[in-house]
Amino acid sequence: MCPLPDPSKLSIEIPQVDNVKTEDLSADQLKALLKAIDVDSNIDVARMMKLAVYTGMWRGELFRLKWKDLDFERGFILLDDPKGGVSQKIPMMKAARELLESHSRTKSPYVFPSQNGGQRKDVRGPIKRIKERANLPKDFRPLHGLRHVYASMLASSGKVDMSTLQKLLTHKSPQMTQRYAHLHDDALKKAANVAEDIITDAMKDDAEKEIIQLSKHR
Template sequence: MASKKRQKTIYPGVYFLESTHTQSGKPERIYYIFYRKDGKQIEEKAGRQYQDDMTPARAAGIRAQRIQGKEATNEERREEVRAAKEAEAGRWTLDRIWEEYKAQRPDLKGIVTDQNRYESYLQPVFGDKTPSEIQQLEVDRLRINMLTKPRKPPRFRNGKRMEKPKNGKLPPLTPQTVKNTLEILRRIINFGERKGLCEGLGFKITFPKVDNTKTEDLTPDQLRDLLKAIDEATNTEVAAIMKMALYSGMRRGELLKLQWDHVDFERGFIHIVDPKGGASQKVPLNDASRALLENRSRTDSPYVFPGKGGKQRVCIRHEANKIKEKAGLPKDFRAMHGLRHTYASMLASSGKVDMYTLQKLLTHKSPQMTQRYAHLRDDALKQASNLAGSLIDEAVKPKKKVEDLPKRK
């Protein structure tokens, strides 16, 4: 039975109690130290014989350090831990603000993409820092690295294992992706500042320049090759989504969220619920889109293009890129968004659709977004004008006089 009586050692102020080891049950000594500091008598546990590898000599050394103030007492250590916990509880790091941001905005558009970008690029650098601890040099360095350095491919994305690229690396991010990533950083910190959780940044974030006027168009031969690759694709679901994007000009996210209830076959419209532009909108259900949808087999899922288990499909980038590569399209052609540009370019270059109508078909929030296609419309108008000029010239040309042939004698 363990003794509860203190027993002296050869070192002043060092005592021990006989106890038992918590795991083996064998006898074990627990060492205590007694000393006076700031006029107070202090008794503290120094440690256990086996568990803490404590000896009388080591306990005496600890006692001397604490008397001299070179080592904190047990009570001071407990106070430091408590103060650190309180400070941490009131410390709003970027990770913590990000979680609060998501919790208060559960219906946030593009949250899956934002989450991937946050975890891949922002969290490793700034996750454990408060906004006031983030330096401008760090943000500048991150921007340069994202724009110039090859990336390690993620092992998983949206729960799916990603295929490794041939050289083991991915190219640097595009300026648009870098801008979107830094925009997430600014959005999180602005949210925290508005909610009184943190101070704002003491500097302005420098964003890379992005050419938003670029349009992706396909030549007739490229379009023919793409449609052939779509028809021959093994993944018929993604192939159908790509065709629908080309027929309707709808965005990838709008197609993945499209439900049968949103398709009005009777009136000939597709209702786009919660689109990128804000308020719900509708686009005409043209003949090609109608035929595609009417030929689809319906399931119990409410979604037109359901994912696993009938739930909303999340990502089709990998499968769409396979079809794009099989068609031999340019590397910088975006497999889904490029189809939307192709749809718009074909309408604009036809000369039969004005910019206002094109804006409504693309559900652009402002006419400025549609202006990138204006040059195609202008080219079509010039061709029509040139045709008119040619017809007029032809009409006013003097007709060649036909000379009478001499009569035969």
């Protein structure tokens, strides 16, 4: 029997990703959250949270979002000075477009301004209220967590490859997107199982036909 290696002498390289904590919500939890958002009195924060679900935008990107960054004609949102450092654009899905088009515009250049019209710095109060109303886990960080929910939904659908997901999340390197790879793999496995079931059923049909043919010749 080969002796086990001494753990103290092992050198393990752990891939570095920004904020490796991956948060997600079940379908029921997401429904409860969306209901809690819809009935909240703070319209700006409620819509900010929904936009996080629709686009996967960072908290800071939502705070910095200006009306000039919205390209309704081409259907894109410009992320000016994002976390990654280089300005990028992300697609504006139909739900996000409808939300932004219906959102009241003030004299402020910001889409979700603070009370004095400047850049918003904090939303802890309203978000805590919404989180508690939805009965979400205590360690779930709403705005940051909703970005993970967005990414998890896409990865688990099996319809979005990891390279495209990386671009949608504006990750600088594919390693940052790898935290969702297992969800994508699970979706691919489910798709493969569907193919297997179809083939198995087809083989059963052929076998049954062969049995019927043999019985006729007896």
